[in-house]
Amino acid sequence: MTRLKVGVLGASGYGGAELLRRLVTHPFVTVSGLASRQFAGQAVAACWPQLAGAALPAFEDAEAVIAGCDVLFCATPHGETAPFVQRALAAGKRVVDLSADFRLAPKDYAAWYGPHPYPEGCARAVYGLTELHREELRGAELVAVPGCNCTAGNLALAPLALHGLLGEHVTVNVLTGVSGAGRSAALGFHFPELNENARPYKAGGTHRHTAELEDTLGRVAAFGRQVKTRGDFARPTVSFTPHLVPMTRGILATCTVRPDPEHPEAAGLSTAALLERYEDFYRGEPLVTVQEDLPQTKAVSGSDRTLVSVRYDKRSGTVTAFAALDNLGKGAAGGAVQAFNAAHGFGETLGLFTQGVWP
Ligand SMILES: NC(=O)C1=CN([C@@H]2O[C@H](COP(=O)(O)OP(=O)(O)OC[C@H]3O[C@@H](n4cnc5c(N)ncnc54)[C@H](OP(=O)(O)O)[C@@H]3O)[C@@H](O)[C@H]2O)C=CC1
Numbered sequence: 027m028t029r030l031k032v033g034v035l036g037a038s039g040y041g042g043a044e045l046l047r048r049l050v051t052h053p054f055v056t057v058s059g060l061a062s063r064q065f066a067g068q069a070v071a072a073c074w075p076q077l078a079g080a081a082l083p084a085f086e087d088a089e090a091v092i093a094g095c096d097v098l099f100c101a102t103p104h105g106e107t108a109p110f111v112q113r114a115l116a117a118g119k120r121v122v123d124l125s126a127d128f129r130l131a132p133k134d135y136a137a138w139y140g141p142h143p144y145p146e147g148c149a150r151a152v153y154g155l156t157e158l159h160r161e162e163l164r165g166a167e168l169v170a171v172p173g174c175n176c177t178a179g180n181l182a183l184a185p186l187a188l189h190g191l192l193g194e195h196v197t198v199n200v201l202t203g204v205s206g207a208g209r210s211a212a213l214g215f216h217f218p219e220l221n222e223n224a225r226p227y228k229a230g231g232t233h234r235h236t237a238e239l240e241d242t243l244g245r246v247a248a249f250g251r252q253v254k255t256r257g258d259f260a261r262p263t264v265s266f267t268p269h270l271v272p273m274t275r276g277i278l279a280t281c282t283v284r285p286d287p288e289h290p291e292a293a294g295l296s297t298a299a300l301l302e303r304y305e306d307f308y309r310g311e312p313l314v315t316v317q318e319d320l321p322q323t324k325a326v327s328g329s330d331r332t333l334v335s336v337r338y339d340k341r342s343g344t345v346t347a348f349a350a351l352d353n354l355g356k357g358a359a360g361g362a363v364q365a366f367n368a369a370h371g372f373g374e375t376l377g378l379f380t381q382g383v384w385p
């Protein structure tokens with residue numbers, strides 16, 4: 027099979043670096059270009075010591091990267107990315123976008139981000155959570171890779187959504203590593219401010235990932251296991267609170283719901299019964315492991331796996347679902363390469379890391 031020429035925008039950022047670490051090992055990919063404004067003209071090692079010696083071209087400007095590729099990965103900030111995507115699609119390229127620019131319908135994007143820079147593009151995008159959109163991803167010209175917090179929360183809760191067990195209100199709390207804020211994060215992300223510290227942020231229903239959580243859970247409740255990106259469906263209300271904790275990588279999502287006591291399955295709920303439903307839901311998934319042990323972030327660090335578990339609290343009638351993933355792995359670059367593989371009919375784990383590193 028001929029190799030696809032793949033270009034990466036935002037290659038000097040954390041998401042970009044993790045894309046390169048995966049794409050250099052992919053048997054059906056040649057990395058044809060890397061873009062950075064800060065490092066244009068320099069070798070990759072000038073920016074990334076961990077990639078010194080890898081078979082990668084020097085950084086150049088974004089337009090040259092777009093012109094030279096078959097498939098473009100965008101690891102650039104939301105709002106800045108849509109114009110690149112528009113130009114790449116117009117030039118007949120396929121796009122895998124790690125930013126938030128094509129995840130939501132234009133009216134929802136406007137509510138959380140402001141006016142959409144290229145609203146027509148949204149209709150061409152497939153949401154890149156492969157476990158739920160695998161069929162729809164095949165042949166997709168534009169993949170909108172989910173956010174890291176949403177990947178964790180939605181993988182934790184999707185089996186409950188399928189069974190109608192979300193109840194009236196969904197609470198999603200995440201602990202997130204600092205690399206989630208990107209390499210260019212500002213004051214407040216420096217070591218002295220983070221070390222020995224844990225702090226919530228964007229609380230009170232203000233985090234832009236709330237819309238993505240509600241979208242995905244609504245889709246699963248409405249359409250079942252293989253869902254469509256667009257369409258009419260009711261959304262649950264999600265209360266989402268992220269917490270920044272002093273670790274480099276990782277997301278741990280802890281999600282609590284109270285199923286309707288009148289629901290036909292409510293009387294038979296137990297942890298064992300829930301784990302069985304989760305195992306059914308994720309059976310055969312190469313990158314999601316359902317386990318009885320409670321997930322922890324170190325077990326997925328450096329990998330593209332997600333660990334999921336669930337508990338029933340009989341006393342309060344609540345279900346708590348957990349997911350752990352690496353925000354730069356399954357939560358960004360790993361999820362992106364998995365969706366790229368699904369879109370192109372490649373083996374889904376090509377280029378990916380199915381095991382983590384420990385310690
Ligand atoms: N970090 C994470 O855990 C996750 C990140 N994402 C998303 O992935 C994308 C990248 O995030 P991350 O790698 O963390 O961010 P970083 O801040 O680490 O990197 C951002 C990259 O974008 C480039 N860039 C910034 N502004 C522009 C611009 N106007 N035009 C062209 N290039 C630009 C920068 O390169 P230079 O300045 O050299 O040009 C840099 O390479 C974002 O959309 C983010 O939301 C998604 C899931 C998880």
Ligand SMILES: CC(=O)N[C@@H](CCC(=O)OP(=O)(O)O)C(=O)O
Nearest residue numbers: 124125126173174202203206207
């Ligand atoms: C620690 C931290 O700040 N995390 C970021 C993660 C954002 C992210 O990467 O998600 P997108 O792809 O949607 O931008 C946040 O919570 O906003």
